Amino acid sequence: MAASAIQLSTFGALPCAQCGTELQRPAWSEPVNERQVRHLWNCRDCGYVFETMVFFCTEADAVSAPPLAA
């Protein structure tokens, strides 16, 4: 199964998309705007580099979001 170069993720540890090694923290993070942060991950085991985008929710989003379960 091919892994996407860009994945959605919450901040925190996540497995390397190539070898599955758990990465504890991104090698680099930079804000895209006030609601988005880009994390660059670099796996020490296999050298795979990929990035994730984190989207922060505002209170307005939380209020307007539909309920998860009926």
Ligand SMILES: [Zn+2]
């Ligand atoms: Zn890896």
